[in-house]
Amino acid sequence: xxxxxxxxxxxxxxxxxxxxxxxxxxxxxxxxxxxxxxxxxxxxxxxxxxxxxxxxxxxxxxxxxxxxxxxxxxxxxxxxxxxxxxxxxxxxxxxxxxxxxxxxxxxxxxxxxxxxxxxx
Numbered sequence: 001x002x003x004x005x006x007x008x009x010x011x012x013x014x015x016x017x018x019x020x021x022x023x024x025x026x027x028x029x030x031x032x033x034x035x036x037x038x039x040x041x042x043x044x045x046x047x048x049x050x051x052x053x054x055x056x057x058x059x060x061x062x063x064x065x066x067x068x069x070x071x072x073x074x075x076x077x078x079x080x081x082x083x084x085x086x087x088x089x090x091x092x093x094x095x096x097x098x099x100x101x102x103x104x105x106x107x108x109x110x111x112x113x114x115x116x117x118x119x120x
Contacts, residue, residue, distance in 0.1 A: 001098050002064065004035050004042040005029065005105045019043070019053030030086065030094040037104040038098070060110070064101075079108075 003018035010016065024047045035042045050071050062079045065072030070080055081104055086093035 001031050001035055001042065001094075002062065002101050002105060003045060004040045005102055006109070008040050008071070009109065011109055011116060011118070014112060017058075017069075019048045019050045019051040021050060021071070023047035023049050028088060030091055031098075034091060034094045034098045037095075038102070039074075043044065 003016045006014075006016035027042060027045050027047060032041075032043050054071075054073055058073050058076045060077045060079070061071060061073050062081060063080050064083050064085075070078070072078060083097055083100055084093075087095045
């Protein structure tokens with residue numbers, strides 16, 4: 001969901017790649033459904049492991065995990081957004097997570113755009 005929100009309107013020069021420490025076989029249908037409710041199609045996305053998403057171009061890591069499990073990528077700025085993972089089958093929990101992500105990503109997008117404009 002985070003990748004879908006960010007990439008729907010990324011700041012210039014930015015692109016999100018989502019990854020997990022234990023990626024599932026497919027994106028949860030509940031996540032696809034609740035993102036569709038806000039006009040974002042994440043059905044083409046697929047879960048990826050950290051090794052696949054990490055690379056020399058990674059400038060920012062946003063962890064949505066338990067503090068002790070969040071990845072660290074040397075040279076990349078890190079943020080930690082502790083959000084509970086919604087339970088499979090629970091659309092309301094998926095909506096709450098979606099809405100929390102939407103707000104945080106809007107703030108992050110504004111911060112990155114402001115930094116770009118100020119030359120930070």
